[in-house]
Amino acid sequence: MRIAVCIKQVPTREWQPRLNDTKTWIREQDASFEMNEPDAYALEEALRLKEKHGGEVVVCSAGPSRVAQVIREALARGADRAIHVEADALANADAFVTAEAPGAAMKDERFDLILTGLQSDDQGFAQVGVILAERLGLAHATIIMEVQVAPGGGADRGAGAPGVIKVKRELEGGWFQWVAMPLPALLTIQSGINQLRYATLKGIMAAKKKEIRATPPPATAVARQTIVGLYAPEKGKKTQLISGSPTEAAKELVRRLRDEARVI
Amino acid sequence: MILVIAEQKDGKLNRATWETLVGAQKLAGASGAPVSVLVPGASVSGVAAELATAQIKDVVTVENPALEPYTPDGFTAALRQAIDQVSPTYVLLPHTYQTRDFAPKLATRMDRAIVTDVTAVKTSGADVAFVRPMFQGKLTADVVPQGPTPHFVTFQIGAFRADQVARGASPAPVRALSVPVDASAIRQKPEAPFQQAKQAVDLSQAERIVSVGRGIKEQANIALAQKLADALGAEIAASRPICDAGWLPMERQVGSSGQTVAPKLYLALGISGAIQHLVGMKGSSTVVAINKDPDAPIFEVADYGIVGDLFEIVPAIIEAVKS
Numbered sequence A: 001m002r003i004a005v006c007i008k009q010v011p012t013r014e015w016q017p018r019l020n021d022t023k024t025w026i027r028e029q030d031a032s033f034e035m036n037e038p039d040a041y042a043l044e045e046a047l048r049l050k051e052k053h054g055g056e057v058v059v060c061s062a063g064p065s066r067v068a069q070v071i072r073e074a075l076a077r078g079a080d081r082a083i084h085v086e087a088d089a090l091a092n093a094d095a096f097v098t099a100e101a102p103g104a105a106m107k108d109e110r111f112d113l114i115l116t117g118l119q120s121d122d123q124g125f126a127q128v129g130v131i132l133a134e135r136l137g138l139a140h141a142t143i144i145m146e147v148q149v150a151p152g153g154g155a156d157r158g159a160g161a162p163g164v165i166k167v168k169r170e171l172e173g174g175w176f177q178w179v180a181m182p183l184p185a186l187l188t189i190q191s192g193i194n195q196l197r198y199a200t201l202k203g204i205m206a207a208k209k210k211e212i213r214a215t216p217p218p219a220t221a222v223a224r225q226t227i228v229g230l231y232a233p234e235k236g237k238k239t240q241l242i243s244g245s246p247t248e249a250a251k252e253l254v255r256r257l258r259d260e261a262r263v264i
Numbered sequence B: 001m002i003l004v005i006a007e008q009k010d011g012k013l014n015r016a017t018w019e020t021l022v023g024a025q026k027l028a029g030a031s032g033a034p035v036s037v038l039v040p041g042a043s044v045s046g047v048a049a050e051l052a053t054a055q056i057k058d059v060v061t062v063e064n065p066a067l068e069p070y071t072p073d074g075f076t077a078a079l080r081q082a083i084d085q086v087s088p089t090y091v092l093l094p095h096t097y098q099t100r101d102f103a104p105k106l107a108t109r110m111d112r113a114i115v116t117d118v119t120a121v122k123t124s125g126a127d128v129a130f131v132r133p134m135f136q137g138k139l140t141a142d143v144v145p146q147g148p149t150p151h152f153v154t155f156q157i158g159a160f161r162a163d164q165v166a167r168g169a170s171p172a173p174v175r176a177l178s179v180p181v182d183a184s185a186i187r188q189k190p191e192a193p194f195q196q197a198k199q200a201v202d203l204s205q206a207e208r209i210v211s212v213g214r215g216i217k218e219q220a221n222i223a224l225a226q227k228l229a230d231a232l233g234a235e236i237a238a239s240r241p242i243c244d245a246g247w248l249p250m251e252r253q254v255g256s257s258g259q260t261v262a263p264k265l266y267l268a269l270g271i272s273g274a275i276q277h278l279v280g281m282k283g284s285s286t287v288v289a290i291n292k293d294p295d296a297p298i299f300e301v302a303d304y305g306i307v308g309d310l311f312e313i314v315p316a317i318i319e320a321v322k323s
């Protein structure tokens, strides 16, 4: 099975946001970056599918040169090779432009399965995977918590019958649903679908020899939305902040919960 | 004209549709545009009549057996034709899992802008900007869709209050739009929805909940939170990453994909307050947040907050409760 995984590099969770001068994006030089969390689960799922059904796992990330960090990490975890669609403008591109970048690089590769995360932790569009599926003419399903490949599903599509997969979609409020669809297909993966593996020293060494193909994005992409302002969220509710040493603050909190809120 | 796409299943309306309708009425108020509601499905006359009580221009039904059960291929094919016929300037949807599944596909097929997870609309004269969270709620953006209309906008659950919908003096007219859908071209074959294991704990009935997030750092530290829960007579719950890691069972997860709770006391330990978590606990009467980051979004919904290290504060609270 030939599987592609789309991976985005996003600011770390500990990062404290600071805005650029035009207040339309962040000051990237202050941020440190990591792999978007659901994308790590998508990569793990791809590696597990390869272990079961054979084939190849190719990771693709679109962004400035800094995203090479998550590409190397993915290769160290076991991906076979990588595509880096490189351009500074991809750092804060909208979902249409972003999806165009790997889309062009993937068209010729004819993957059986493309996995993306369900959502990015920075822009949070929840769009890129679905847009990519439509652009490539693939069947898709979103928010996936389990992937089963039917017998023959891993076969080379050129030679055998078209493969079929069955996936478990997460619905709201603890409900799920199985959906079958033909390959090639695109799935957006939800965090928690599997248990992540981490890179081993051996993996890190092996990654150094793996291919990273750099390619520019297509010039055709047109942005369909513009950020005109970026700012700290307005505080809605009045929170009573309790200060003091841990002991003092704890005592005062318990007093207020007893006497004011009357909940304990 | 503003078009709202209603979400229904087996003739039952998803209440988030009302919230989107309130958003549509707000947007219409600014521009004077009429609002229509489109209801896709196999048999939707009941839902259409329900929606017709709102103050809107009309309800448009798109009935086709190929639309039930829901599939992204079926919905994209049908709605593309329907939207072409109705020709709106905005298409508004609730940001549900179903919308997430098909709306980006539909917008791509029509090559039109789509702005997702919107919490508010800002208008100034003819200019409209949509407000949405970014960076996990650490920042907020004003976004302007570009290019030809219609522009697609999806509203975050809870962005508007369903009970604020303006009702009409008399029911709005309902008209049927018939669009062909080639059922054989639908690639997804969905099975009936199901719930995982029977829930052993019903957190919705709990009076007090101590909820842990990634700030708890290690599985071994869950014991500390459990101690606090015991001292308070509370159930223990968690954010999604804690359950993903297997540190607590899935059935103790609070949020959009877990349980919805409304206890008297919800005490959040090391939870950042992502929207998918907040929708599951916003209804709690008293919310306490303990977080080392003073800017964590959880403080926006907290009644009481302590900024600091939970590993220092929690033992102190256990002491204080016992004395």
Ligand SMILES: Cc1cc2nc3c(=O)[nH]c(=O)nc-3n(C[C@H](O)[C@H](O)[C@H](O)COP(=O)(O)OP(=O)(O)OC[C@H]3O[C@@H](n4cnc5c(N)ncnc54)[C@H](O)[C@@H]3O)c2cc1C
Binding pocket: A013, A118, A119, A143, B212, B213, B214, B215, B216, B238, B239, B240, B241, B242, B253, B254, B255, B256, B257, B258, B259, B269, B270, B271, B272, B273, B274, B275, B276, B277, B280, B290, B291, B292, B293, B296, B308, B309, B310, B311
């Ligand atoms: C479709 C979808 C559905 C989802 N469903 C759910 C859901 O049902 N429930 C859910 O919870 N999430 C859900 N999520 C995930 C959600 O978006 C967040 O990623 C998640 O809620 C974050 O969990 P957290 O707050 O524990 O972790 P983080 O966001 O990592 O926050 C950890 C917090 O701990 C604080 N902290 C760290 N150390 C300490 C310390 N020593 N003392 C005090 N504070 C500390 C940090 O300041 C930070 O604020 C969903 C996401 C998607 C896309």
Ligand SMILES: Nc1ncnc2c1ncn2[C@@H]1O[C@H](COP(=O)(O)O)[C@@H](O)[C@H]1O
Binding pocket: A006, A007, A008, A009, A036, A038, A039, A060, A061, A062, A063, A090, A095, A098, A102, A115, A116, A117, A118, A119, A120, A121, A123, A124, A125, A126, A127, A128, A129
């Ligand atoms: N720049 C990018 N490079 C590679 N994959 C991306 C990029 N942006 C988004 N994706 C993929 O699309 C998913 C959804 O992102 P988004 O639509 O931004 O919420 C992510 O989880 C990634 O798998």
